Amino acid sequence: MQTDKKKTECGKKNTDEMRLAEHADAFQAAFKTAAALEQRYGEIAQTIAPVMDAVRPCQELMERTAGLTAAVTSAVSTAHPLVPDPTSGTMPEVLGLAASAMETYQNLALWNSGILAVLDTAVMTPELTGLQTQLLESIQNAGTGMSAVADYVSHMTDQWNDALETADRLERGMAAQNVAVLRMLPDYGDLKLPRGSKRVLKSLTKTAAKKLTQSGKIFFDPKEREFYHKDSPDRMLTADQITVAESSQDVFASISLDELLSFESQLYDDNTFALEHPVGRKIFEMIQKWDQFINFDDTIYYHARKIEKGKRPFLDQEMLKAPLNLSSHGRYNAIGKSCYYISETKEGAVTEIRKHSGGAKTDIQVVGLKPVKSAKIIDLSGEIHGNNRFMEHLRFTVDNEEGKVIKEYLLPNFVASCCKRIGIDGIKYRSTGYHCFVLWNDDYFSFVKDSREIISDTETRP
DSSP states (O other): OHHHHHHHHHHHHHHHHHHHHHTHHHHHHHHHHHHHHHHHOGGGHHHHHHHHHHHHHHHTTOOOOTTHHHHHHHHHHHHHHHOOSHHHHHHHHHHHHHHHHHHHHHHHHHHHHHHHHHHHHSOOOHHHHHHHHHHHHHHHHHSOOHHHHHHHHHHHHHHHHHHHTOOOHHHHOEEHHHHHHHHTSTTGGGSOOOTTHHHHHHHSOHHHHHHHHTOSSEEEETTTTEEEETTEEEEEEOHHHHHHHHHHTTTSTTOOHHHHHHHHHHHHHOGGGGGGSHHHHHHHHHHHTOOOOBOOOSSOEEEEEEEOTTOOOOOHHHHTSOOSSOOBOOSSOOTTOOOEEEESSHHHHHHHHHHTTTTOOOEEEEEEEEEOSOOOEEEEOSOOOSSOHHHHHHTOOOOOOBTOOOGGGHHHHHHHHHHHHHTOOEEEEEOSSSEEEEESOOOSEEEOTTOOEEEOHHHHOO
């Protein structure tokens, strides 16, 4: 049964190897043709040399060369007018067959070198060490390590299935690098992977997967299909969250994935001592050194509130104040913490309320605001250039629920706390198609005349 299973997993891969073997005669013919030309026509020996170099290794199917196609084209165009016998007439056809066969062989070699390169930089586990050893042996004996990968997947499937029957999370956890290494394969989707694993791998970027292979402190729970740091096994992260966490570290180039996840675990467990964490100190110092600030523009801003069913509209005094006892977690406010959110457009203010209403139908009260005093604001709303992944993390979209801590908001919340402590009045940030502001105080505005409005649910939905 096990042998049949491996054959099934390797079926597609073995097809390429069979095609390669089928063209062995083409390699032999190309080698003989080039050898004959080299012997009979010494004046073009230099031209034929690249072909000899390309074809000779193929005679034994041991090596590959990226210069075969170029060598064939050059040699044929040069040799044809100099060699007026039937040998030269067959040369383009023979070497063309060799080049076609070589393309498959070259792809196999690139595949082999790619997976070996990943293992060279990985934190090795017994499973990865076994894979590396089997890969090298398979490549040496058969020219490809695909059968080694099939064996590795088979063993992982057995381990995965055993984990599903284990109640204790720590006992069923497997090293994250054992899973992530599969994401580095260009055709991992063609493998017969454990049930549910393809969805996990698809959610990981290659960069995130590579970082996981280089960590020895992150584990994967096959039953929950989530990752966790060894220091905080109760702090589970999905593959999507791992990718987001990885994207943040491009800004903090000196912070490893281990360090970043450890810091977010600290924020989740207890943010009281976040500034004592080395990563927390680094973020704080970055904001502390910020020297470019903005103020309000001479324009109208908008603030919106959800009107609970059966409740009266808000009075002016309420619309000018940050709401008390917030029950939902916001991007820049913790549960129960008051902040004043505004938007540059009325549509943006209304949309923000809709996004955080859980799809419930509700009326929204909105008002126009005019700044009456200046503020010291940090601008995080600009276009993202290059690999500024930290900004992408701050903008990560998520649905929130009342009373529930949103993991994706932990880092933005910490950034807000740093700004408050340093003396920055607010943050300008980008949402979907508009800009918003969050302020810690609410005494910056006055009402714009005739701007009070209540928008019913039917007016704001298509």
